[in-house]
Amino acid sequence: MSAQGGLVVEGLHKSFGRSDVLRGIDLSVAEHEVVCLIGASGSGKSTLLRCVNLLEPIDAGRIVVNGEEITAPGVDVNRVRRGIGIVFQAFNLFPHMSVLDNVTLGPRRALGLPRAEAEAEARDLLTRFGLAEKVDDYPDRLSGGQQQRVAIVRALATRPRLMLLDEITSALDPELVAEVLEVVRGLAREGMTMVIATHEMGFARDIANRVCFLDGGVILEQGPPEQIFTAPREDRTQQFLARIIAAGRM
Amino acid sequence: MAAPDPGRRSRILQGGFGPLTNMSIALVSTFVFLLVVVLLIVNAPGWETVKQSFFNVGEGRDTFPLVARAFLLNVKMFLIAEALILVFALVIAVMRGLPGPVFFPLRALAIAYTDFFRGVPTILVIYVLGFGAPGLNLTGVPTNPVVWGVVGLVLVYSAYVSEVYRAGIESIHPSQEAAARSLGLSRAQALRFVILPQAVRRVIPPLLNDFIGLQKDTALVSVLGSVDALQQANINSAADFNYTPYLIAAFFFVIITIPLARFTDWLIARERRRRQAGGVA
Numbered sequence: 001m002s003a004q005g006g007l008v009v010e011g012l013h014k015s016f017g018r019s020d021v022l023r024g025i026d027l028s029v030a031e032h033e034v035v036c037l038i039g040a041s042g043s044g045k046s047t048l049l050r051c052v053n054l055l056e057p058i059d060a061g062r063i064v065v066n067g068e069e070i071t072a073p074g075v076d077v078n079r080v081r082r083g084i085g086i087v088f089q090a091f092n093l094f095p096h097m098s099v100l101d102n103v104t105l106g107p108r109r110a111l112g113l114p115r116a117e118a119e120a121e122a123r124d125l126l127t128r129f130g131l132a133e134k135v136d137d138y139p140d141r142l143s144g145g146q147q148q149r150v151a152i153v154r155a156l157a158t159r160p161r162l163m164l165l166d167e168i169t170s171a172l173d174p175e176l177v178a179e180v181l182e183v184v185r186g187l188a189r190e191g192m193t194m195v196i197a198t199h200e201m202g203f204a205r206d207i208a209n210r211v212c213f214l215d216g217g218v219i220l221e222q223g224p225p226e227q228i229f230t231a232p233r234e235d236r237t238q239q240f241l242a243r244i245i246a247a248g249r250m
Numbered sequence: 251m252a253a254p255d256p257g258r259r260s261r262i263l264q265g266g267f268g269p270l271t272n273m274s275i276a277l278v279s280t281f282v283f284l285l286v287v288v289l290l291i292v293n294a295p296g297w298e299t300v301k302q303s304f305f306n307v308g309e310g311r312d313t314f315p316l317v318a319r320a321f322l323l324n325v326k327m328f329l330i331a332e333a334l335i336l337v338f339a340l341v342i343a344v345m346r347g348l349p350g351p352v353f354f355p356l357r358a359l360a361i362a363y364t365d366f367f368r369g370v371p372t373i374l375v376i377y378v379l380g381f382g383a384p385g386l387n388l389t390g391v392p393t394n395p396v397v398w399g400v401v402g403l404v405l406v407y408s409a410y411v412s413e414v415y416r417a418g419i420e421s422i423h424p425s426q427e428a429a430a431r432s433l434g435l436s437r438a439q440a441l442r443f444v445i446l447p448q449a450v451r452r453v454i455p456p457l458l459n460d461f462i463g464l465q466k467d468t469a470l471v472s473v474l475g476s477v478d479a480l481q482q483a484n485i486n487s488a489a490d491f492n493y494t495p496y497l498i499a500a501f502f503f504v505i506i507t508i509p510l511a512r513f514t515d516w517l518i519a520r521e522r523r524r525r526q527a528g529g530v531a
Contacts, residue, residue, distance in 0.1 A: 055428050082434030092429035096448050109443060110434030157436055 004067035005031030005161055006193055007052065012061035014047055023217035025061070032191040036194045036204035036225075039214035040240060045197035046089075048214070049164040052195070053086045066161055085155030089167040092148045093139040099150050100128065100135045106158040118157075125153045129183055145176030153185055163187065165196040169203075180208050181207075201244055205229050211239045243247075251262070302492075309494040313486045317495060320482035321502040324468040327396065327478070328506075329402045332461055332469070338404060344441065346412070347419055348372045360412070367409035373470050376402035380474035399471030407464050418449035419465035455521065458514040462507050469503070 012025040015138050021044045029035050037045045050056045052063055054070060054077045063071045070080045094102050103122040107113040113121075126132055129149050139147055148168055154164065165184065169177045181203050188195065188207050198204050204211055205225040212222040213234070221234045291297060345353075346360035367375070367410050379402045384393040392398070430440035472481035479502050483495035 048254060050428075053432055078431075078434045078436050081432055084432075086432045088425065088429065090425060092425045094426065094429070094448075105430070105443060106433030106435070139469065154433070206439050225353055 006033065006066070007162055007195065008064040009052065010062050010064075010079075011046075012048070012051060012063065013059045014044075014051055014056060015059055015155060021217055022058075024053070025217070027212065027219060029162075029193060029195055031193050033209045034188050034192075034194045034196065034207055036208035037195065037197040037213045038201065038204060038228075038240070040210060043214040044217045045214055046166050049086065049195065049197055050223075051168045052162075053084050053164055054080060054087075062191060078110065081108070082158045083160050084162045084164060085158065085160035086164040087148070087151050087155050087166065087168045088116055089170050091139070091144070091151045091171070093147055093151055095139050095155070098136050098138055099131065099142070102139070102150060103154045103157050106154065111158060117179055122153070125156060126150075127184060129153050144172045145179045148172065148180045149183055150178075152180075156187075161193060163192055163194045165194060165198070167197050167199060169198070199244075199249065201229065201241075201249060213240065215240070274322050304493045304497055306494045307424060309486075309490055309492045310498055311491075313483070313495040314498055317479050317482050317498045317502065320477050321479035321499070323396070323476065323478045324465075324503075325506070327400050327468045327471060328461075328465050329401070331407065331464060334400075334404045335407045335411050335459075335464070338352075338471065339408040340415055340446075342408060342412035342421060343415035346416055349437075364409045364412055366415075367406050370406075372406045372467055373473060375406055376470050376473060379405075394476075395474035396471060396476045399468075399474055399476060402472050403464060403467060403471070407444065407460060407467075410460050411457065412452050415449065418453035418458075419445060421452055422448050452521075455514050455518045458510060458517070462510050462514070465507050465510065466503050469499075 007027070007029040008212065009025050009027040012022050014019070014022040021042075024045070025048055027035070027048075037046055037048065047056060051058050052065070058071060061071070062069055065080065065084060066187070069075070070077075070082075074098075094105070097105065100119060100122055102118070103126065104118040106113070107118040107121065108115060109119075123132070123135060126135055131146065131149060131153065134142060134146060139150070142150065148171075152168075168184075171179050172180065177200070179198065183195070183196070184203075185207060196204070196208070208225050210222060211225045211228040212219045213228065213232070213236075214220065215236045221228065221232060221237045228237065232241060251331040260410055275451070291470070292298075298511075342360050342363060345356045346364075348356055380395050383391060383398055384395075426444055426448070427437075427440050430444040435443065469478060469480040472478050472484070477485070479499040480496075483499040486495040487493055
């Protein structure tokens with residue numbers, strides 16, 4: 001693995017049928033940097049994250065993760081994905097597995113760790129995230145906040161150097177949002193490189209080193225959170241933030 | 251939110267006056283119904299003749315152990331065929347779900363297979379295999395009709411069961427595969443550890459339903475001359491000019507399929523209860 005961490009996206013294009021979702025994304029994220037993606041629904045935030053995790057084939061451009069071009073032909077996608085953790089809006093836990101099995105699936109089957117070792121590590125991680133008592137429970141017995149924390153632990157269990165968070169609090173009841181965001185803050189403090197698509201503007205302002213505003217499939221404006229949230233340069237950014245404020249979300 | 255009172259709910263949906271009264275009403279109405287049916291039958295003008303040929307106690311007593319022994323062959327065929335079908339049908343279902351242009355021939359083969367064997371009558375498949383395959387006189391090809399009967403059942407039922415599996419696989423949301431792949435699992439690993447375990451659990455009731463059909467279709471193998479329960483009944487009935495052995499054979503098929511049917515109902519009801527209680531998928 002290269003010592004050069006972080007993520008570089010160049011000229012990324014992606015369309016679904018006739019709808020061009022991403023129309024030339026250029027983004028570079030340094031190691032230990034936290035970048036928040038904001039923008040209206042349909043602006044391409046989720047698609048960008050899914051492309052970076054190679055869950056969607058891209059039409060044009062290149063993506064470099066930890067110094068390796070992962071969009072090059074012949075790259076082992078399974079190996080690449082082990083180095084990138086992704087957490088989804090709808091948790092996507094495996095309902096037929098206990099919390100422990102959800103977390104150990106990646107380490108055991110993708111990394112090839114022996115069961116005992118994978119379970120010991122999973123228990124440590126779950127304990128760190130306040131889930132020690134839920135180890136043997138099935139996902140449907142957990143609250144939404146707990147499920148999403150398990151999903152974060154599951155993504156961390158393959159020891160990724162880059163985490164992609166796709167609107168991870170959008171499906172949660174308001175009172176459960178804080179516990180999940182606290183976990184993400186902890187990851188940021190530990191220096192995890194993260195790209196976070198979010199509608200939680202207060203959180204983005206708080207945690208991001210840089211905020212990118214996506215509009216019409218491109219990054220229309222980016223900068224430090226203070227600048228984006230208090231003095232946005234682009235009209236579209238101003239309009240978007242005005243709508244967010246009108247909705248009482250900031 | 252207050253929990254709904256189950257007693258009240260069932261009264262609205264099903265009508266009735268409380269559990270105990272309901273049960274006695276059910277008992278009385280069933281008894282009256284059966285009484286009317288029995289009276290109608292035994293008072294029919296031809297009842298004495300029918301009774302002699304279908305409900306002959308002496309004939310029944312004599313043939314019961316013979317049919318019972320022959321029925322063991324049906325059970326054996328059922329168990330062997332079931333095990334083979336479960337595996338073979340899964341292979342077909344997975345083949346049909348393979349992605350990409352490279353696997354087109356396998357997909358096409360799986361589709362052709364299911365189309366063909368669901369379309370052809372089971373008895374035809376058993377005839378053709380049972381008389382055709384041994385007729386080739388190839389060394390190593392078994393001549394035992396039971397073997398070919400079971401092969402025929404496996405071929406036909408695998409076509410149905412593979413469609414049941416496929417429905418189960420397609421009912422699992424794509425986000426489950428995405429989550430598995432995002433951890434670095436290969437497509438095959440995602441299928442094995444994440445998709446199939448959930449899919450198979452979902453289709454257990456319809457699978458059992460197909461196996462109820464399989465259980466009674468083992469009688470079709472008797473057309474090849476092997477002595478199963480139906481064939482034994484045939485033999486005795488022809489020898490004694492009496493149909494009672496057929497009813498004995500029917501009795502054996504029913505005592506196996508009824509528990510299987512009730513078990514299937516129970517599984518379906520349990521699944522429904524779980525879904526209602528679970529809420530979150």
